[in-house]
Amino acid sequence: MKVRIIKKQDNSISIIHPAIKSRRLDETEDKWLKRVFDKAIATQNFKGLDYIDIDASELPNSREYRNAWELKGDKISLNTAKVEEMDLKKSKN
Amino acid sequence: MTQPIAGGDIWLVGHASDPAQIFWTESTKTIGFKTYTDETGKNFYLSPMDSAVDHNMYLGSLSSCEIVGILSETAYLMGGEGVHLASMWAYGVVNDPNLKFQLSISNAINQIFFGNLASNAALYQVTSGGATSADLGTSSNKWKDLNMSGDLTVDGTVDGQDVAQQSVKGWISFNGTGTISINDSYNVTSITDNGVGDYTITWDTDFANTNYAVVGNCGHTGGVLASLTVESDVLAVGTSRIHTWFTFGNGMASVVSANDWAGVYVMAIGDQ
Numbered sequence: 001m002k003v004r005i006i007k008k009q010d011n012s013i014s015i016i017h018p019a020i021k022s023r024r025l026d027e028t029e030d031k032w033l034k035r036v037f038d039k040a041i042a043t044q045n046f047k048g049l050d051y052i053d054i055d056a057s058e059l060p061n062s063r064e065y066r067n068a069w070e071l072k073g074d075k076i077s078l079n080t081a082k083v084e085e086m087d088l089k090k091s092k093n
Numbered sequence: 094m095t096q097p098i099a100g101g102d103i104w105l106v107g108h109a110s111d112p113a114q115i116f117w118t119e120s121t122k123t124i125g126f127k128t129y130t131d132e133t134g135k136n137f138y139l140s141p142m143d144s145a146v147d148h149n150m151y152l153g154s155l156s157s158c159e160i161v162g163i164l165s166e167t168a169y170l171m172g173g174e175g176v177h178l179a180s181m182w183a184y185g186v187v188n189d190p191n192l193k194f195q196l197s198i199s200n201a202i203n204q205i206f207f208g209n210l211a212s213n214a215a216l217y218q219v220t221s222g223g224a225t226s227a228d229l230g231t232s233s234n235k236w237k238d239l240n241m242s243g244d245l246t247v248d249g250t251v252d253g254q255d256v257a258q259q260s261v262k263g264w265i266s267f268n269g270t271g272t273i274s275i276n277d278s279y280n281v282t283s284i285t286d287n288g289v290g291d292y293t294i295t296w297d298t299d300f301a302n303t304n305y306a307v308v309g310n311c312g313h314t315g316g317v318l319a320s321l322t323v324e325s326d327v328l329a330v331g332t333s334r335i336h337t338w339f340t341f342g343n344g345m346a347s348v349v350s351a352n353d354w355a356g357v358y359v360m361a362i363g364d365q
Contacts, residue, residue: 044285
């Protein structure tokens with residue numbers, strides 16, 4: 001299943017996961033994904049932002065540092081400063 | 094005009110601009126119908142004379158057709174390939190509760206009407222390939238089987254319930270941990286993962302306004318408190334942004350933080 005990764009202005013990312021049940025009987029997969037991604041972009045102020053489409057299996061398995069995910073090229077990488085900040089916060093709790 | 098007939102199955106073929114014509118095929122059964130047209134010559138009415146036989150109506154191109162009478166066997170009102178009727182009406186009394194009063198249409202038709210079937214009959218069926226509306230009449234009996242491949246629009250109520258107002262218009266069940274996966278959904282095109290416990294649901298069919306209600310909850314394990322909130326200030330006709338939380342500690346010492354949960358459940362009700 002393809003997902004679309006949106007690179008936001010603060011370098012954080014949003015990931016659009018299509019709902020398979022929304023695919024219509026007469027739609028090809030490409031047409032369905034275009035409709036789904038277009039609507040999400042139009043309704044969530046993602047217009048004009050950079051994005052890439054990848055397979056969901058390429059996403060990191062762990063969401064422990066989800067809020068430190070950033071898009072570097074066509075890969076998701078961790079913002080080390082944010083990771084350190086999150087670890088510090090955890091240790092205080 | 095009254096015209097008694099004896100024969101087998103009856104075929105009716107006609108055009109809206111012409112009086113209908115009657116044909117019947119050879120059959121071992123005897124069947125009789127009173128038939129007459131109205132003053133316009135465009136509408137055709139049938140009333141079975143012999144209630145002890147099957148009553149099968151094959152309809153050609155008529156502006157409307159109506160079956161009336163006391164039926165003791167399953168009655169069929171059928172429109173086949175090439176049939177385009179503005180309306181089909183069926184009135185009658187079915188004496189045997191095991192019998193069906195069946196309307197079967199395999200082609201486009203604008204309206205289906207079933208009249209007063211105030212008998213003890215229990216089974217009625219409508220099978221339609223393209224009806225745009227169906228009026229189930231004033232029968233005190235319940236419809237047991239309504240099978241339509243097209244849309245069924247209910248303008249009024251069903252058993253006193255305003256179905257359109259009460260129906261859930263969209264819902265989703267998803268796993269927010271690991272790689273997010275949608276278990277099942279209705280009227281949802283996508284879910285956007287904005288971060289830990291931060292998701293936006295995009296509805297397939299938009300709501301008419303932002304007065305719709307969104308509710309949800311999270312499944313959890315162990316003695317922790319999971320909760321879900323809706324970001325009401327960004328609620329839009331096409332999207333709902335939600336947040337899921339984890340609370341630990343007690344009273345003033347409790348701490349709330351965003352959290353991903355394995356079970357997140359959201360539904361929305363409102364005008365569309």
